[in-house]
Amino acid sequence: MTEARTLLVGDVGGTNARFAIAHMVDGRPTLEHHESFPAETYPTFLEGVKAFIDGCEVKPTGGVIAVAGPVTDGEIDLTNSPWRVSESELQTLGLNPVRLINDFEALAWGAPVVPDAELASLGGPDAGDNDAAIAVLGPGTGFGVSALARDGRGGEIAMPSEGGHACFAPGDAVEDEILRILRRRYERVSIERLICGPGLLNMHRALAEIDGRETHIDDPALITAEALEDPRSHCGATLARFCAILGAAAGDIALTTGARGGVYIAGGIAPRILPFLKASPFRERFERKGRFKDYMAAIPTKVILHKHAALLGAARVAFSAN
Numbered sequence: 001m002t003e004a005r006t007l008l009v010g011d012v013g014g015t016n017a018r019f020a021i022a023h024m025v026d027g028r029p030t031l032e033h034h035e036s037f038p039a040e041t042y043p044t045f046l047e048g049v050k051a052f053i054d055g056c057e058v059k060p061t062g063g064v065i066a067v068a069g070p071v072t073d074g075e076i077d078l079t080n081s082p083w084r085v086s087e088s089e090l091q092t093l094g095l096n097p098v099r100l101i102n103d104f105e106a107l108a109w110g111a112p113v114v115p116d117a118e119l120a121s122l123g124g125p126d127a128g129d130n131d132a133a134i135a136v137l138g139p140g141t142g143f144g145v146s147a148l149a150r151d152g153r154g155g156e157i158a159m160p161s162e163g164g165h166a167c168f169a170p171g172d173a174v175e176d177e178i179l180r181i182l183r184r185r186y187e188r189v190s191i192e193r194l195i196c197g198p199g200l201l202n203m204h205r206a207l208a209e210i211d212g213r214e215t216h217i218d219d220p221a222l223i224t225a226e227a228l229e230d231p232r233s234h235c236g237a238t239l240a241r242f243c244a245i246l247g248a249a250a251g252d253i254a255l256t257t258g259a260r261g262g263v264y265i266a267g268g269i270a271p272r273i274l275p276f277l278k279a280s281p282f283r284e285r286f287e288r289k290g291r292f293k294d295y296m297a298a299i300p301t302k303v304i305l306h307k308h309a310a311l312l313g314a315a316r317v318a319f320s321a322n
Contacts, residue, residue: 009065012103033055065101068102115306118305120303124297131261140197195246201217270304
């Protein structure tokens, strides 16, 4: 059975904005009329949304837009973008009700409805505890974190957070040195200073300093490209350390949120480096939690390959709220 309402869903990050029209079919969200464009295409966010709506044959009457950053009183300044977004401005386009939510909050809602075929295992069992929380995290332009709490009776609530800005915790002597070097530049070193696109460059430069060599690479995409071509190169060592720290941070977040239902890695980087990530120390560092190693071993870790998982989550929220 198809839900008759036509709703707008969006996913707006520091680099790209994605929109779609959402319907509900047999209790599951479906998406159509996808459109994606660089955030710099339109001077204001409102102009971008208007351009998308103008291109829709059937105009949406409400919706939910996921944005990269904390939402306060229906407004947001995107953490890694010059755009400002407000629910009141969106209502001038005929969207009412309309709601802004954190992008990783949307991913927390979306992860459970992503088809198994669009998930890639990074270790652990095929499935976790269906009554327990799940955690969603991942590197892209920044580092996002959220969780979906479950009450064991079918009730769910997403927990948006800014966990990517929690402190980076070194796991060995090399990471102690990375932290020391980054502290010269940043008063406080968060996970995001290392585990995201710009963070990969921070790490590469720090590792070069530790090795006593120079590096002239100034684009994280070049690090990734060389690492995938030659995993034994300096760039390969950087990406392996990136994956190891990602695993350690994912394990810390799983412990913090009690995510025995599973940990999902989202964002733009993990799918692009998937074979490398699978062969990396990610899972070993995820499980390396001392007395809680057995607890961690029972938690599945998966990469979300679905390009529009946040839009699926936004659609779940939109149809529950409208």
